[in-house]
Amino acid sequence: MPGKETLPVRGAQGDLLRLVAAGHAESRAELARLSGLAASSVSLRVEELIGSGLLVEEGAGTSRGGRRPRRLRLSPRAGLLAVADLGAHHARLGLLDLSGTPLVVEERPCDIMDGPEATIDWMAGAFEDMLAAHAPPGVPLRGVGTGVPGPVDPATGRVVAPSRMPGWNNFPVAERLAAHFGLPALVENDANLMAAGEARAWPGCETLMVLKAGSGIGCGVIVNGALHRGRGAAGDISHVRVRSDSSVTCSCGHDDCLEAYASGAALMSVLAEQGIEVRRPADVVALVEDGVPEATALVRNAGRLIGEVLTVLVNFVNPDAIVIGGGLSAAEPLISAIRAAVYERCLPLATRDLEISTTRSGPDAALLGAGSLLLDAVLA
Amino acid sequence: MPGKETLPVRGAQGDLLRLVAAGHAESRAELARLSGLAASSVSLRVEELIGSGLLVEEGAGTSRGGRRPRRLRLSPRAGLLAVADLGAHHARLGLLDLSGTPLVVEERPCDIMDGPEATIDWMAGAFEDMLAAHAPPGVPLRGVGTGVPGPVDPATGRVVAPSRMPGWNNFPVAERLAAHFGLPALVENDANLMAAGEARAWPGCETLMVLKAGSGIGCGVIVNGALHRGRGAAGDISHVRVRSDSSVTCSCGHDDCLEAYASGAALMSVLAEQGIEVRRPADVVALVEDGVPEATALVRNAGRLIGEVLTVLVNFVNPDAIVIGGGLSAAEPLISAIRAAVYERCLPLATRDLEISTTRSGPDAALLGAGSLLLDAVLA
DNA sequence: CGGCTTGTCTTCGATTTCGAAGGAAGTTGG
DNA sequence: CCAACTTCCTTCGAAATCGAAGACAAGCCG
Numbered sequence: 001m002p003g004k005e006t007l008p009v010r011g012a013q014g015d016l017l018r019l020v021a022a023g024h025a026e027s028r029a030e031l032a033r034l035s036g037l038a039a040s041s042v043s044l045r046v047e048e049l050i051g052s053g054l055l056v057e058e059g060a061g062t063s064r065g066g067r068r069p070r071r072l073r074l075s076p077r078a079g080l081l082a083v084a085d086l087g088a089h090h091a092r093l094g095l096l097d098l099s100g101t102p103l104v105v106e107e108r109p110c111d112i113m114d115g116p117e118a119t120i121d122w123m124a125g126a127f128e129d130m131l132a133a134h135a136p137p138g139v140p141l142r143g144v145g146t147g148v149p150g151p152v153d154p155a156t157g158r159v160v161a162p163s164r165m166p167g168w169n170n171f172p173v174a175e176r177l178a179a180h181f182g183l184p185a186l187v188e189n190d191a192n193l194m195a196a197g198e199a200r201a202w203p204g205c206e207t208l209m210v211l212k213a214g215s216g217i218g219c220g221v222i223v224n225g226a227l228h229r230g231r232g233a234a235g236d237i238s239h240v241r242v243r244s245d246s247s248v249t250c251s252c253g254h255d256d257c258l259e260a261y262a263s264g265a266a267l268m269s270v271l272a273e274q275g276i277e278v279r280r281p282a283d284v285v286a287l288v289e290d291g292v293p294e295a296t297a298l299v300r301n302a303g304r305l306i307g308e309v310l311t312v313l314v315n316f317v318n319p320d321a322i323v324i325g326g327g328l329s330a331a332e333p334l335i336s337a338i339r340a341a342v343y344e345r346c347l348p349l350a351t352r353d354l355e356i357s358t359t360r361s362g363p364d365a366a367l368l369g370a371g372s373l374l375l376d377a378v379l380a
Numbered sequence: 381m382p383g384k385e386t387l388p389v390r391g392a393q394g395d396l397l398r399l400v401a402a403g404h405a406e407s408r409a410e411l412a413r414l415s416g417l418a419a420s421s422v423s424l425r426v427e428e429l430i431g432s433g434l435l436v437e438e439g440a441g442t443s444r445g446g447r448r449p450r451r452l453r454l455s456p457r458a459g460l461l462a463v464a465d466l467g468a469h470h471a472r473l474g475l476l477d478l479s480g481t482p483l484v485v486e487e488r489p490c491d492i493m494d495g496p497e498a499t500i501d502w503m504a505g506a507f508e509d510m511l512a513a514h515a516p517p518g519v520p521l522r523g524v525g526t527g528v529p530g531p532v533d534p535a536t537g538r539v540v541a542p543s544r545m546p547g548w549n550n551f552p553v554a555e556r557l558a559a560h561f562g563l564p565a566l567v568e569n570d571a572n573l574m575a576a577g578e579a580r581a582w583p584g585c586e587t588l589m590v591l592k593a594g595s596g597i598g599c600g601v602i603v604n605g606a607l608h609r610g611r612g613a614a615g616d617i618s619h620v621r622v623r624s625d626s627s628v629t630c631s632c633g634h635d636d637c638l639e640a641y642a643s644g645a646a647l648m649s650v651l652a653e654q655g656i657e658v659r660r661p662a663d664v665v666a667l668v669e670d671g672v673p674e675a676t677a678l679v680r681n682a683g684r685l686i687g688e689v690l691t692v693l694v695n696f697v698n699p700d701a702i703v704i705g706g707g708l709s710a711a712e713p714l715i716s717a718i719r720a721a722v723y724e725r726c727l728p729l730a731t732r733d734l735e736i737s738t739t740r741s742g743p744d745a746a747l748l749g750a751g752s753l754l755l756d757a758v759l760a
Numbered sequence: 761c762g763g764c765t766t767g768t769c770t771t772c773g774a775t776t777t778c779g780a781a782g783g784a785a786g787t788t789g790g
Numbered sequence: 791c792c793a794a795c796t797t798c799c800t801t802c803g804a805a806a807t808c809g810a811a812g813a814c815a816a817g818c819c820g
Contacts, residue, residue, distance in 0.1 A: 012776080027798075027799095028798070029797070029798055032798095037777075037778090038777065038778045038779065039779090039798080039799070039800085040777080040778070040779075040799090040802090041776075041777050041778070043799060043800060044777090044800095060785095060786095063796090064787095064797065064798095065787055065796050065797060066785075066786055066795080066796035066797020066798065067784065067785040067787095067797050068797085068798080069799090070798080070799080151729060161728065161729060219696070221696070221697075223603050223608060224603070224604070228587075228603060228604070228697075230697060230698020230699070231698045231729055231730060231732070231733070233695065233730050236695045237692075237696060239695060239727060240692050240695065241691075241725065243623065252727070308621075309692065311620070312617075312689065312693070313692070313693070313696055315613065315616045315619060316601070316614065316616060316617060316693055317610060317614060318610020318611045318612075318613055318614040345621065347613055347616060347619060347632070349531060349540060349611055349613040350610070350613050350616070352611070353611070391806090407769095408768070408769065409767070409768055409769080412769095417807075418807065418808045419768080419809090420771080420807080421806075421808070422769090423769060423770060424770095424807090443766090443767075443815090443816055444768095445765075445817065445818090446768065446815075446817075447767050447768045447815040447816045447817090448767085448768080448816060448817095449768060
């Protein structure tokens with residue numbers, strides 16, 4: 001009976017379970033090092049966790065010069081997480097086991113303009129479909145989480161002043177989800193989720209900036225290994241004023257915001273003015289790959305503007321890496337223009353070991369991040 | 381015999397001592413809440429710490445509705461810290477007890493241009509003078525720390541690529557100090573020390589940006605209550621490109637750095653060109669207070685430029701407060717120009733509860749910060 | 761004043777954790 | 791191949807920690 005009841009989240013067992021689930025530890029020895037507990041205590045608790053079916057021993061790890069460790073994993077039967085990443089016109093949805101490994105990921109069309117009530121109902125229905133189709137019998141759902149394309153107040157789980165989500169302002173999304181499933185629920189900005197997901201793919205990097213370049217421009221920040229939320233808007237770079245000859249007024253009311261020049265939406269509207277039909281950021285990438293000069297020039301300029309904004313932040317934050325994801329990140333000229341700007345203008349101390357590259361987690365980064373953060377809520 | 385021997389830094393006693401020393405806890409009950417230990421265990425360990433003369437009970441605190449707590453303090457006889465803040469032409473030096481309370485603070489002229497060897501010898505001599513004059517007999521020195529006006533590699537305690545400290549590059553300052561006194565030693569950038577010092581004066585603020593506006597422009601960042609060091613240059617804002625009509629080349633080799641327009645040094649050189657004699661940032665403040673229009677306009681412009689740079693960082697980091705210190709911070713027009721720029725251009729979510737004001741810890745902020753950080757080294 | 765509530769601190773048996781010692785299972789290097 | 795070393799994991803008595811119960815000391819309030 002693998003933990004149909006509540007999970008052991010308190011005390012030493014909970015600590016050890018968290019370390020394994022978060023992917024920080026894979027063996028009793030590692031658990032001892034990271035938890036600060038004595039090796040003997042770790043063995044005792046791990047034996048109990050295996051006994052209750054939450055952990056499983058799975059083969060041997062690689063030796064570090066001595067006896068090989070016996071690898072520990074979270075049992076796939078310990079529970080499931082249902083996660084989603086809401087976009088403007090479609091959503092990715094997934095089921096993960098408690099170690100964050102996806103069982104199934106789907107993309108379905110939806111429309112957040114229908115408002116929060118309808119969208120949450122739709123999402124709940126989609127989750128139930130997926131559970132019916134893919135969840136092994138007897139494995140309980142432990143938590144639900146979703147990303148939204150707007151700022152979220154970390155204290156309340158409410159969406160706050162979202163520019164692309166009319167009708168959602170101050171709606172208690174997390175509360176509703178929690179009530180519907182009777183489970184811990186998580187709501188977080190989509191770029192923040194991407195950052196949390198990437199963080200697991202960049203071991204050794206304590207400080208990370210993860211840029212989401214899609215229709216909008218978002219950024220998530222990992223500081224000291226943890227997501228930095230600030231007041232819910234942390235990581236915002238879209239409304240930074242950029243140096244420009246012309247003058248464009250942004251939806252926020254100010255002039256010359258980065259978003260008005262370098263977001264996917266801005267690029268698409270310029271292309272449309274030139275009579276080139278594009279519907280999504282991926283179409284822009286396709287134009288660039290086809291060598292359409294107008295598109296390439298636009299994308300390169302967007303990269304330069306983004307890079308100039310990043311220089312300020314790189315000097316200030318000194319990240320270990322900048323990760324670029326989102327629909328536009330597949331466009332090479334964007335990446336190279338960002339790299340050029342950052343390496344040219346930043347302090348040598350800040351760029352000496354700085355890596356700038358595209359996502360390692362791919363399109364599921366946000367779902368993985370939702371799993372990672374949701375785990376903290378489930379095991380707490 | 382109040383702990384002439386080594387301090388108990390390991391295990392529960394160490395944890396409790398740290399909590400009291402850092403100012404987080406003042407009673408057994410608070411210690412129990414913050415340490416996670418059972419109240420009974422806390423009482424046992426506290427009794428031992430009092431027995432060994434490290435803690436003292438000092439009167440009663442204020443009731444929170446029930447019995448009044450018996451206040452705990454670090455014994456003034458538990459030990460001393462010697463701390464310094466090196467500037468270009470003068471240094472502040474102080475002796476603190478282990479709870480960070482200053483016994484004595486002095487300002488002495490010195491010249492870091494004499495190079496690291498001479499300066500460290502000078503500092504050691506000054507510390508020994510002060511100890512002889514002010515240290516109660518039998519109270520041991522537990523650690524030594526200093527701030528320097530340049531970046532410091534957090535891993536090695538070496539000064540790295542300092543623009544205003546020729547001869548210091550890569551010099552192992554911390555190592556030398558530690559060797560000279562045979563004690564834990566700390567070396568840190570001066571703005572970072574200011575930030576660590578201010579952090580203790582802003583309880584409830586998890587994320588803080590502390591600007592040091594003096595001859596140069598520095599900034600220290602507190603994220604989640606801890607100093608964010610990055611690669612040693614974190615918090616740098618002096619080499620951000622600003623929007624400007626003219627074009628000035630900075631010492632870093634790039635054009636139009638903030639430092640070249642808004643630092644105290646830059647203001648002084650402009651005033652000098654106009655035939656107005658000034659020798660230190662305080663003289664600029666005096667001119668502003670005397671209503672000299674050239675000085676006021678210059679300072680206000682500097683504030684605007686600094687504020688525009690801060691807008692980017694406020695949107696990104698979402699600090700709870702921006703604290704402005706350093707020699708120029710006494711100039712009202714600087715503060716109000718910074719406020720105007722930040723409140724005008726930042727996202728409402730980021731500025732809603734943002735406080736922008738001058739230092740609460742005053743001119744000793746850096747010394748207090750050195751004490752705070754040094755404590756971690758001493759109790760570790 | 762005397763209950764009532766809230767919060768602080770101690771006592772003591774039950775439980776958990778520690779740490780030293782040792783066995784198990786590898787790697788490294790003659 | 792064997793000896794020396796490393797790392798991983800378990801065993802078992804000693805020591806620290808927990809937590810429930812209660813004494814103690816206030817503030818609150820009629």
